Amino acid sequence: MATVKGSAAVSHVGRIRSNNQDSGYAGRHLFVVADGMGGHAGGDVASAIATRYIRDADQLYPSVQDASAALHDSLIGANQRLAETVAEHSELTGMGTTVSAILLHGDQVAISHIGDSRIYLLRGGELSQISTDHTFVQRLVDAGRITEEEAMVHPRRSVLMRVLGDVESSPEIDTLTLDTQSGDRWLICSDGLSGVVSFEEIRKALLSEAGAKPVADRLVKASLDGGAPDNVTVVVLDIGEPAAPSTPPQIVGSAAAPPAFGTPEPVRQRSLLLTPFRVHPVQETHFEPDSAEYYDEIIEEDARRRRRRIVTWTVGVLLIVAAVAGLAALAYQWTQTRYFVGESNGRVAIYQGIQQNLGPIEMSELYRESDIDVAELRTYDQQRVEQTISTGSLQDAEAVVDRLEESLD
Template sequence: MATVKASAAVSHVGRIRSNNQDSGYAGRRLFMVADGMGGHAGGDVASAIATRRIAEADVDYGNTAEAGASLEGALIAANRQLAATVADHSELTGMGTTVSALLLVGDRVVISHIGDSRIYLLRSGELSQISTDHTFVQRLVDAGRITAEEAMVHPRRSVLMRVLGDVEVSPEIDAMVLDTRSGDRWMLCSDGLSGVVSFDEIHELMSADAGAKQVADRLVKASLDGGAPDNVTVVVLDIGEPPAPATPPLVVGSAAAPLAFGQPSEQARPRGIRLTTFRPHPVQETHFEPDSADYFDEIIEEDARRRRRRHWTWGFWIVLLIAAIVAAFALGYQWTQTRYYVGESNGRVAIFQGIQQDLGPISLHELHTETDLDVAELRTYDQQRVGQTISAGSFSEASRIVQRLEDSVE
């Protein structure tokens, strides 16, 4: 039976946001992260309501089937509670939240997931992303339209396709049951971490020989060092011996504060934008868009954008290559015109500008001066030298060569 060796939950408002819409929970057997959406109107309320309702599933279960039904039922109940809250408070219309939850049952974990918060597993030094983002850009990645790197900066990266809230009566929730064993390290996080810190850096930080709390703190700090344009919440769970002593569940983020709605609370009121030199890309409010024909239209448009980018990229490199070739040829030709040689023209000794070779149909030399000295008048050795041409580094040097030839005849 797998036991919880240590766990930790850390949440930070980030460098840009003025209120924390994330919630995190590290309980006895249940661990979860919820990332609210809806801005100041209700993102914090949504994640708090969902976290508190789902936390009621933190009890012992006889088997994974019972645990899975209870956990998924808790998410559906939270969805109904959010819808009822909106019905009573119209100013919260459009609020919603992601949820990534993990429930430990014996030597297995039951997972329920909706939205773009994530669940990672570090096992034997290898890090795996367990959950799949329910986002518009993830669909484009899955369809092969864009890369994971392009998804990080895509203009519609903030669009969620599935959430809990007042938007769907029966949202589709991912559910799975996986094995876990001693030495496993699980991590749940909001996109305030995964949208800023690379997979490789997350792997490095999670692989550190440090406790769950220290690892969670380091992950949050990595997001802050990267600009943290959104709230960031991290829950870390270590499986192993000895089991952690019984402690009260740890709640962080908006779920740790009293609910306040009807009138905007002091905490939720904007207090101005806090600027940071580390800001990686413009901050966008996460929002929900149900499945529609717009998705397919965007796929077509994305393909068109990729073709345009590809054509522009190829065009740029072709133009750059042609320009480089032309520049190299121009510089090379310019250099050849600084050279001279002595040869024969019309039976006379002559000075040529350039070099003896030709480049296809392009001549790299031209007659500069034809003297009155006949080649036939030269000594046999000098006739051979002139016939083979005598190189000179300048016109003055070529003139001195001609003078020596003339002197040898006299």
């Protein structure tokens, strides 16, 4: 039977946000991360209400099926509680929250998930993402329209297609049950981690032999080092024989403070030096209906944006090519104002252009061949002619040839 070797929950406001809209819970059997949506008017309230409601599911159940059903029902109940809260406090209209939760039962886990917080499993050194993001950009990735890298910087990366809140009375929640075993390390996190820290960095942190708490702290620090434009919450769960007495249930983030409805957002002075690594602008997460019409509309908008980008790049490249060609033409015209003295068919000759060639392109041509044999010149003059004599103009070149001719007298 799998047991909890250790667990930890850590939450940080980040380097940009002025309040923490995340909540986390690490209990005896239940582990939860919720990321609030709706700005200060309701994001923190939504995640706190949902987390406090769902933690009542932290119990032992007769079977994993019962555990899964209880966990699913707790999310549905939390959704109803959020709707009731909005009905009592109209200023919270539009608030919502993601929820990713794991409920341990024997050698299995029941999972419930909605939104873009994530659940990862590290087993045998391999890290797997267990949950699927309910976001617009994830739908684009699944459809093969954009890559995972493009999704990280997509202008609509903050659009959620499914959340708990007052937006849907019966939201669709992903549920599944999986086997777990000694040595497994589970991670639940808000997108304040996954949106900043790379998959490989997360894997390396989880591979540490340190306990759950140091690993959770390391992951939060990695997000802060990356600029932490959003709140970041991490729950780490290690499966195995406990090395010490079990950790008491821990709740972090907005759920750890008393609820405050309609409290003005505190002013928080922040130095720009605190965010030297900020990669992407801060975007407020918001909900859009998971409908074919909206999806098609945004797909067409993306297509238009892609066409505009292609046109812009094409015009830019053509302008650059035209500029380079213009400069090349001007440079060539300048070379044709230059002359030098050299040898042609054994005789002293005047060339128009410059001595250097541009790859296979010759930058000079024979202007006039004189009657002076190079072999009749003094040794010094022969060497000068063979190595070419630079002059500034045709008049100067003619003067050089006249002097060489006079030297034969």
